[in-house]
Amino acid sequence: MLILDCPWCGTRDQSEFHCHGEAHIARPTDTEKMDDKAWGEYVFFRTNPKGIHYERWTHDHGCKRWFNAVRNTATDEFLAFYKPGEKAPAVGSDQ
Amino acid sequence: MTISTAAVATTPLSHLQRIAGNVALSERELCGKVSLRGELEDSAFVAACEKVLGSAPQPTLNKPQQLAAGTLYWIGPSEWLLHCDIDTAAETVLSLQQAAEGAHLSTVDVSDYYVVLRLEGVYAREVLSRGTPLDVHPRSFQQGEAVSTRFAKCSVLLHAHDDSCFDLQVRWSHAEYLWQFIAQAASQYN
Numbered sequence: 012m013l014i015l016d017c018p019w020c021g022t023r024d025q026s027e028f029h030c031h032g033e034a035h036i037a038r039p040t041d042t043e044k045m046d047d048k049a050w051g052e053y054v055f056f057r058t059n060p061k062g063i064h065y066e067r068w069t070h071d072h073g074c075k076r077w078f079n080a081v082r083n084t085a086t087d088e089f090l091a092f093y094k095p096g097e098k099a100p101a102v103g104s105d106q
Numbered sequence: 107m108t109i110s111t112a113a114v115a116t117t118p119l120s121h122l123q124r125i126a127g128n129v130a131l132s133e134r135e136l137c138g139k140v141s142l143r144g145e146l147e148d149s150a151f152v153a154a155c156e157k158v159l160g161s162a163p164q165p166t167l168n169k170p171q172q173l174a175a176g177t178l179y180w181i182g183p184s185e186w187l188l189h190c191d192i193d194t195a196a197e198t199v200l201s202l203q204q205a206a207e208g209a210h211l212s213t214v215d216v217s218d219y220y221v222v223l224r225l226e227g228v229y230a231r232e233v234l235s236r237g238t239p240l241d242v243h244p245r246s247f248q249q250g251e252a253v254s255t256r257f258a259k260c261s262v263l264l265h266a267h268d269d270s271c272f273d274l275q276v277r278w279s280h281a282e283y284l285w286q287f288i289a290q291a292a293s294q295y296n
């Protein structure tokens with residue numbers, strides 16, 4: 012069981028949330044020039060690290076808002092929570 | 107044959123018997139519910155709310171505001187829900203829309219989207235703890251507080267009126283499921 016800190020609601024149980032995968036994937040702006048390989052990489056390929064992972068979550072049963080979290084995928088420890096639009100914090104081995 | 111055009115309020119729980127005892131469960135009479143969205147940095151939004159609701163919404167997490175227009179719940183950043191008299195809901199929406207001229211404001215009458223259950227009794231907190239991951243111990247969930255959380259598989263807005271009286275607002279179509287879950291959890295105390 013994981014415990015998360017929603018940037019608005021505070022500390023809540025994992026079952027109130029949903030994870031939406033890797034964060035900070037910028038949508039390409041030159042889409043008309045992209046080939047299938049570039050599209051494939053944008054749509055399907057993720058870093059999938061063992062360790063520090065920046066990811067997107069929603070607080071489905073609470074404020075229903077999106078936010079970002081930094082989680083260690085090896086230990087399931089959360090290192091930071093921050094609102095959309097905020098700069099991704101440098102944490103752990105990223106520093 | 108005459109066809110009545112008068113609106114009739116119905117409930118998804120009309121076929122269920124209210125539960126009495128150490129844990130009591132009932133449905134609250136239909137009240138007006140108005141969703142409200144806007145930014146507190148927008149002075150036109152705040153002015154419209156002050157004019158129609160009697161006071162500006164606050165980012166008061168967990169603490170419902172008692173306004174002239176009714177009870178205002180914080181739902182999320184830039185979102186609130188007003189509980190008011192059912193007869194004033196439509197009028198409140200209209201007044202807000204008119205007062206919002208120029209403001210970025212969204213308001214919808216959602217009175218029939220939700221049902222409110224009332225759970226009462228000395229073991230009410232025990233029953234709550236069967237369904238929600240929220241810490242419902244009085245040290246952390248206090249009298250007068252309201253929190254959006256999960257109960258069983260539903261999203262609920264849980265309001266602690268006092269130590270033994272709680273309201274659970276739930277979506278209409280989830281109401282019977284929530285009722286049956288609570289009824290079963292309550293059965294061991296009654």
Ligand SMILES: [Zn+2]
Pocket residue numbers: 017018019020021070073074075076
């Ligand atoms: Zn939240």
